[in-house]
Amino acid sequence: MIYLRLFWEFFQTGLFAVGGGMATLPFLQKMGASTGWFTAGQLADMVAVSESTPGPIGVNMATYVGFTCAGIPGAVIATLGLITPSVIIILIIAALLKNFRDNRYVNAAFYGLRPASSALIMAALLVLASTVFIHVDLARSAGPALTIDFKAVILGVVVLVLTRWVKWTKGLHPIVFILGSAVVGIVFRFAGV
Secondary structure (H helix, E strand, O other): OHHHHHHHHHHHHHHHOOOOHHHHHHHHHHHHHHHOOOOHHHHHHHHHHHHHOOOOHHHHHHHHHHHHHHHHHHHHHHHHHHHHHHHHHHHHHHHOHHHHOOOHHHHHHHHHHHHHHHHHHHHHHHHHHHHHHEEEEOOOOOOOEEEEOHHHHHHHHHHHHHHHOOHHHHOOOHHHHHHHHHHHHHHOOOOOO
């Protein structure tokens, strides 16, 4: 039954997540909350692992969740669930491509999807940022407390500055920053969420 549920959950995600792998994040957040397969903190870890491994982030995350829930068969089924809607849609569009190629309504629809896709990605970014940079301590007797993880904020600012404004590091491959951040996380013992 877990295999069918994995396929269905990722089929829905693949069907409605327009805009690339990062657009799957709101669907994954909802999936984690409704199924209990992973927490928001584990989702942040999945994003980090999926971003640092080769391949599309959405497929990597589907494979990751499927594997953690049901091993290798779960990884294959979740991945197939995610990519099946795209394959079906591409096959339909390829068969009808000549009719769609110059249709102004289709072009307008795709143009209109851009802001919606951007909003989904921004919403996911805000949730992930709050998960990484802000921690909620519910165990306090005086009530819940919010704390900011200053080490994570400083690391984020340093990576932003190095990738955007420092001339000699600006052109480095992203894997350099991913590996450097991993080393810093190990050396400075960043807490897991």
